[in-house]
Amino acid sequence: MKKFILLTILFFGISVNAQELTWHTDMTKATEIAIKEKKPLLLFFTGSDWCGWCIRLQKEVLKTPEFAKWANENVVLVELDFPRRTPQDEALKIQNSQLAQSFGVQGFPTLYFVTPTKNAENKVNLNNFGSQGYVAGGPTKWLEGANQIMKNKS
Structure with missing residues (x-):
């Protein structure tokens, strides 16, 4: 019984500390949220199922508790994915392609900070x-760069 209680407390403690992130894919919805919350958008252009640097960025930074805490406090997240093997809705493909063209995305991963x-x-x-883009050094180094960029927001 003591083990069960200990495991329950441990599990509950981990669940409370783990911050959930919402990555929006609908730019219109994300923009409305950002304007309402007075936060910038963080646009993540990625090739989720083929881009090695994108996968590495996800693992080393974007899926860490440090990033989750920072993101929840500072930005509205938008994933603009260009998968090769994963099926994607045609409207989403069009939206993502138009945004990549508008921002002149040259490679993946690229993350833009924008104020709607x-x-x-x-x-x-x-x-x-x-x-x-990708920054070696884990979440600490990536967030240092992000915080420098955030000082430029209007």
Whole structure:
């Protein structure tokens, strides 16, 4: 019985400490959330099922508790995926391709920090204030760069 209680407490403690991340794929929805919460968007251009550097970035940074804590406090996350083997809805492919073209994405992984704003006609503008890719050194080094970029947000 003591082992059961100990395991229950341990499991509950881990569950409480693990922060869940929401990676949006619908740019319209993510933009609405970002404007409402007054947070920038972090756009993650990735090739999730084939890009070695993308997979490495996920493992070393984006799936760590340090990143989760930072992201939940600072940004709205958007994954713009370009898979080769994983099926993807046609509308999502079009959205992702248009955004990659708009931002001039040259390779993966690329992450853009943007501030969404609405103009008088209720159209959304994405004000890019920095980008970053894979950074060696784990979450600490990646977050140092991200925090430097965040100082530029408007």
